[in-house]
Amino acid sequence: MKYSGLNLEQRHGKARVRVARVWRSKQGHHSMVEWNVSISLLSDCINGYFHDDNSDIVATDTMKNTVYVKAKECSDQVSVEDFAIQLAKHFVSYYRQVTSAIVNIVEKPWERVHMDGQPHEHGFKLGSERHTTEVIVQKSGALQMTSGVEGLAVLKTTKSGFEGFIRDKYTVLPETRERILATEVTGSWRYSYESIFSLPQKPLYFNERYLDAKKVLMDTFFGCPKEGVYSPSVQSTLYHMAKAVLSRFHDVSSIKLKMPNIHFLPVNISTKDNIIVKFDDDVYLPTDEPHGSIEATLSRVGSKL
Numbered sequence: 342m343k344y345s346g347l348n349l350e351q352r353h354g355k356a357r358v359r360v361a362r363v364w365r366s367k368q369g370h371h372s373m374v375e376w377n378v379s380i381s382l383l384s385d386c387i388n389g390y391f392h393d394d395n396s397d398i399v400a401t402d403t404m405k406n407t408v409y410v411k412a413k414e415c416s417d418q419v420s421v422e423d424f425a426i427q428l429a430k431h432f433v434s435y436y437r438q439v440t441s442a443i444v445n446i447v448e449k450p451w452e453r454v455h456m457d458g459q460p461h462e463h464g465f466k467l468g469s470e471r472h473t474t475e476v477i478v479q480k481s482g483a484l485q486m487t488s489g490v491e492g493l494a495v496l497k498t499t500k501s502g503f504e505g506f507i508r509d510k511y512t513v514l515p516e517t518r519e520r521i522l523a524t525e526v527t528g529s530w531r532y533s534y535e536s537i538f539s540l541p542q543k544p545l546y547f548n549e550r551y552l553d554a555k556k557v558l559m560d561t562f563f564g565c566p567k568e569g570v571y572s573p574s575v576q577s578t579l580y581h582m583a584k585a586v587l588s589r590f591h592d593v594s595s596i597k598l599k600m601p602n603i604h605f606l607p608v609n610i611s612t613k614d615n616i617i618v619k620f621d622d623d624v625y626l627p628t629d630e631p632h633g634s635i636e637a638t639l640s641r642v643g644s645k646l
């Protein structure tokens with residue numbers, strides 16, 4: 342928006358609104374989710390910036406309240422993606438001023454407790470990795486949506502190496518075909534649905550997709566239980582993981598993976614005359630600083646990122 346020779350780009354929203362929703366069946370079976378919701382609206386409210394006139398501003402406090410109202414209105418359990426879409430749809434359809442709504446949600450990994458193999462009706466414990474989503478909905482119904490996972494910490498104790506890299510006067514790293522490979526995957530995959538009117542109608546479709554995508558990522562990282570699979574680099578493993586998701590899910594058009602290389606350093610301790618600990622692929626020093634940072638986006642040729 343141009344005003345007195347200046348250009349203004351703006352958005353406003355509410356970040357980190359926490360909400361939990363419980364669904365109770367008549368038989369006493371409970372389901373629950375906990376979400377951390379961030380909303381950002383693109384809206385025509387420039388008079389608030391230029392003329393001290395707030396009459397076109399949706400208060401961020403109102404946005405926060407809307408999260409609770411919409412959670413209340415979900416009478417059946419919904420995926421985090423469906424909730425994000427419902428919220429975003431509300432803002433673009435309810436307010437004349439709002440042209441586009443961006444909703445980010447992180448789901449806290451509450452998992453049903455099992456006792457002696459039996460699922461508990463109303464007991465949950467916290468897991469580790471988190472299900473995430475970002476949806477952008479325009480007034481026209483145009484949609485961009487991604488789902489993802491964060492904090493997926495995985496490690497294997499062998500079948501990993503790193504050889505053949507550039508060696509120069511700054512290089513000390515020995516080549517190896519035997520090391521620990523550890524990372525904490527942050528991934529997000531873009532769905533090819535481009536309109537809120539063309540979404541799959543199956544309830545909890547995106548929850549199923551999330552679990553399946555996570556399984557494909559992990560299966561590719563680890564390989565089969567007995568043999569595993571050799572990783573020549575984090576880069577190669579990342580590529581195979583991303584490719585497996587694109588091959589498996591035809592409604593995913595691109596995937597971004599961030600895979601820090603969390604180093605486990607060989608421990609060797611010696612004095613001038615004595616070796617106290619000699620590394621034999623057994624004792625490691627786990628570190629998280631510094632770590633390698635490796636990330637890439639893989640998309641189908643012709644897909645919009």
Ligand SMILES: O=c1[nH]c(=O)c2[nH]c(=O)[nH]c2[nH]1
Nearest residue numbers: 503514573574575576602633
């Ligand atoms: O898999 C790896 N990729 C790298 O780029 C790299 N760099 C490094 O020092 N170790 C490793 N390992």
